[in-house]
Amino acid sequence: MAPQVPRLILAFATLVVGFLAFRSQVVPDSFGETGFYRADSVKEIGDLPMKHAGEETCATCHSDFAEATSHVLGGVACESCHGPSLAHAEDGASSKPNRLGGDVPCARCHEEIAGRPSVIPQIVLEEHTGGEPCQSCHTVHEP
Amino acid sequence: MDLGMLLAETSGYVLPNEKELQWSVLIVLYPYLTGLVAGAFILASLVRVFNSKPVAPVYRLALLTALAFLICAPMPLIGHLGHPERAFQIMATPHLSSAMAMFGFVYAWYLMAVLLLEIYFDYRKEMVAWAQSSRGLKRLLYTVLTLGVMDTSEKAVRFDDRAGRFITIIGIPSAALLHGYVGFIFGSVKGNPWWSSVLMPLIFLLSAIVSGIAAVLVIYMAINWYRRQPHDMKCLNAIGRYLMFALIFDLSLEALDVVHRMYEAGEWFEILGLLGSGYLYYTIFGIQFFLGGIFPLVNLALAQFLKASDATRQRVYFFSGLLVLIGVLCMRWNVVIGGQLFSKSLQGLTTYRLELVGGEGALVAIGVLFLPLAILFVLAKILPPWKAHEEARA
Structure with missing residues (x-):
């Protein structure tokens, strides 16, 4: 066997064993x-x-x-x-x-997004509210 | 970037998660660097396996170039992911069904079983001589690099040669696997018509061969100018010829891909047409196809078939090589960035803004792009690739 072979095997075996030891840790x-x-x-x-x-x-x-x-x-x-x-x-x-106030929690579901299921009523907030909080017109639990 | 700026840079209907690109310029560099590795190695294999004697002067340079670029190949990925301390996990707990996780093993195989072994067998005899003729740290370095095998008998050297040839034969499919895999990563994305094509691995492989040959050509000429050594014109002519043939195959395959898409003309055709005639117009038609493809191809062909002087040929080879390198970089850009510029709705386009500074900015990208050259400089200092050839010539 050429002398390079055992040295190379040893070098690769060291690498593999080192990797396995590292992995186990x-x-x-x-x-x-x-x-x-x-x-x-x-x-x-x-x-x-x-x-x-x-x-x-x-x-x-x-x-x-x-x-x-x-x-x-x-x-x-x-x-x-x-x-x-x-x-x-x-x-x-x-x-x-x-306690709910302003329009943040409402807009989370009701702001219009094209990908949102159409069964959820949706509005463009800026056009719809005119700056008024949602609760001015809607009751929160029965909107 | 805030939402307002992003919205201003989109047109048509773009889904919210598509406005900002997830894969940046660093992901452009990753296939570019691995391509240079595969291409440089395949050029080296022409000498070792296919016995192309005129290219012998760049054989070792091609190997070292492949190694320098391979060392840097994972850097853009790690930089992009942003958690280098977790990078080992892809090796420690690999998910066998993930193509990206398998890259770690393809990389390790190519680095250790192919490149390092081939360089070891090719240089061992000289490393022994350098170890014996030097002192101190240098002696220790070369002794360690030989793994302590100081036998330079005819039998041992013959074994080096045979083992090196065997590894190169294994190395050719390995190089194809390394870069074919990169094309596969893009080509297998079914949801993206810009990427999804069975031709993608082949196109990546061919363009890798083109860029690797061009890189070795340019680096070889630059080193000769730096060292004030004459160019080996037989070698340059041979590399120029290989580059020309590789370019012909590469451009034909890319043209075939374009024709195939045009004939298929799926529902995505209109938006891809808008992309090609808009945002990517200059990088596809201006740089990738014309400046980096047709123009160097015509010049290389003229240099082959007309009786140009050596000085003219040298200029043609050098600038063609540079243009090809820029063209292939643009091809990577067009694939990676282009594939993220149109909406999955096929109704809208977004844009990519390359920032100058920052973790994924232009400066980092330039650093990653040129770092392999610095590594090659160090490798060439330790393992001069030109010594054996110059001694043989002398």
Whole structure:
């Protein structure tokens, strides 16, 4: 065997072993257990503090708004407009959900975009409101 | 850039996520650099495998050029992604169904199993001599580069030669794979009619060969001028001839692609026509086809068939090489940037503003483009590519 061959094999073997050793250090243990991601991340994300209460929780106290308003029947959850409200659900006095004002939360769904499904009523905000807040003409829960 | 400025630079109907281009000038450079690698290597293989003796003076230079550009090839990608500390993940946890993830292995194969091995076998005998005739760090460097194999017996040298030839034979399909893959990345995007074509890998490969030959030609002449050495006219004539033939194939294939698209004339044809006659008019027809294609082709043909003086031929070769390099860079630009300038709605166009500074600006791109030349300068200092040939000539 030519003398170059064993040296080259040794050099490549060193590279491969070095790479495998490096890989064993940097790839997390749970990588690939349940898919192409770090399985532990599911538990870590699950352990993050919750912020949303869910509309059933809102309905326990605010049944007057949570039942049969057109927004709710249309599938819009309370916290879509009022923001994360778990802290309010746990202690109603110390934390209040966002009260709606101006046109920002309305425009999020009702500003005209060509790609938006046509079942959602849409307006060009500047032309439609003339600078007035939406609530001047519309009631928020039954617009 | 704010929304108002973006809107001012679009026309027709453009979807919100299409207003600003996601792939910048750095992604233009990536296929350009890998193309230069593949092309330079294929020029070197003409000597080793196809025994083209006139090109022998640039054999080693072509290998070192390929290595210098290959070292820089991932830089635009890493620069574009913006998280160099995560770049190893593509190798550590590769997703086998991702063509982009597979690039890491194609790259590693080409770097280590082809280029480094071929350079090792080709230079080993001389590296042993340089190690024995030098002292200190230089001696250590050359000894390490030989991997400590100091045997220069006839048998060992013959093995170097045979192994080098074998690796070049493996290297040709590897070079084709390296750059064909880049064309595949674009050609396989079904949703983009500017890219989606089975001809794309072939077009990329042919233009890579053209640009690699041109790059070695220009670098060889520039080095000779720098070192005040005469050009080997037999070598220049041979490279000029290869460049001419490669250009003919490349332009024919690109023309075939254009004719194919015109005949097919799908629902995308109108918007692509607007793109070609508008934003990309000068870079496609002015630079890519005319200045970087037809014009150098005619000049190279005239230099071959007319009895021009050596000085005239040298000028023709040098400037044709430069124009071809610019033309192929524009081809990459037209593909990468052009493919993002029209809306998926086929009803609107946007524009690309190349900024001067910033992570993906023109200055960074120029730096990435010229860095391989600095690396080549260092490589040529360590492994002079002209020594063996000049000694043989003397």
